[in-house]
Amino acid sequence: MGKIMAIALNTFRESIRDRIFYSLLFFAVVLILFSMVLSNLTIGDPLKIIKDFGLGSISIVGTLIAIFVGIGMVYKEMEKRTIFVILSKPLARWQFLIGKYFGLSLTILVEVAVMSILLFVLCFLYVPQVPWNLLYAIIPIFFEIVLILAVAFLFSTFSTSFLSGMFTLSIFIIGHFTRDLKSIAQTTQDAVFQAFSNVLYYVLPNLEYLNYKTRVVHHLGITIFEVMLSLVYAIFYTTVVLLIAIFIFQRRDIN
């Protein structure tokens, strides 16, 4: 466990010093501040618009960070050849992979926390009370991002940075529409399309399970049990993806 911790802390330290982290964080801050402008321009409850836009920003920027850092997991390490020194130490490959995963998850946690605090402050300025219910949306968003991170890891164990990025982004997008895809398929008579959409529905992550944004913003009822169930789903899916990544990574040549 000590070695995994060492890798995790090192990864965290390296990634929060990287410029890309700050540029994306800056982008997130600008986005959230932009929601103020937007709320003035739009008809409706400005607080709802800020919340809606803010939560969306956290989700999008967090996912972008997960993809950027996740795809670099193996490929960038190999490109920069930092991996040779690490793996020549008495360290199992799975320890390296899990350590990196925890380190990057920690980086994302910091990013999500910074953006969330900013959003809380902004909401507080409009209505002086802490909008704790936003956490019902933010915590599932975090789990969604680390799930996407695991997917990026998986692709990076066998593919180049660019392709991994493309694949992961596609999974993120399709992951939000699998349910729609399935219902569309149901209305057609095309058996092949139905089978295809069924496969997508069951194999790809259903990221809508983790999307509580709209319900939180419009104060629709959410039970803790429901959220917990979503988180268990995310944890289970993430674990399976990581196990597949380890399976591939253990067997490949590090050239």
Add this chain to the structure above:
Amino acid sequence: MGNVTGSAAIKIRALQKTFSNGWGKRSVIIKNLNLDIMDNEIFGYLGANGAGKTTTFKLMLGLIFPDKGDVFFWEKPAADYKNRSFIGYLPENPYFYSYLTAEESLDFYASLFDMNTTVKKQRVAEMLHLVGLNHAKDLQLRKFSRGMLQRIGIAQAMINDPKLLILDEPMSGLDPMGRKDMRDIILNCRDQGKTVIFSSHIISDVELICDRASILSKGELKQVVEMDDRQNTEDSIWEIICQGNALDISTIKEYGKIKHLVTGNRNIFSTTDKGLANRMMDEIKNQGLDLISFGSRRKNIEDIYIKSVNVEGKNHG
């Protein structure tokens, strides 16, 4: 750590590695390699670029997997990652996490071994001192020069006080002072009872410090040379350097056996025949030229290297 003196530090048996080069074709990188590196020796692993030196090291360290064959460190399978706890590895042109400082990097690599915090701190300080980077310990590695990175490379390789050091082109990227430091570090390792194998395509580096050397060409082991043996061979080379007017060589019948080189008003003669060399000396004295040096040098490993690689070339050609 189970150190058995006299046993093989590294035992390589029937090692084979092929790489796919697309369309189902495979090229052989390492071909049936058998090699023993003895305990407490400095072993030079010579070969041209692309001969398979780095591949051999990566196979030893489990970075890539062999098609066939085995590697053992003191009879323990190298494939088991736990057996890397007494090994230090310096890759060719090492790269490190660029946003970490020198001290943080070494501390990080130390934490991948079972070391307590006190020992870790002490080792990091010792290593920074050993490679002469104490002054730069708080500098991020992205600001380091090639030579400084190479020094960090050797420091991380020795952070666990390894019994065996595997160094891939340790002298590359170093200035003359750095090369000398690296040689001293390697020689010191032998004094401390460690075993060192290092690869190089620069022959003089190997000649200066190795106990034995092997020559690898196109993935095949050509020859293993004992450095001490070279003194006993018949073909020592005698070399005479003199200065002055042009030398009249008409009196020496076997002139054909002498290599003659002229630079400015200097003459350099070399031959493997000691008697002939002595007669040349007399002639130089008679003709009143200034003698600058006269001596024998051991058969050069370069000669051995070129010979064995040439044989290879002819076989293939």
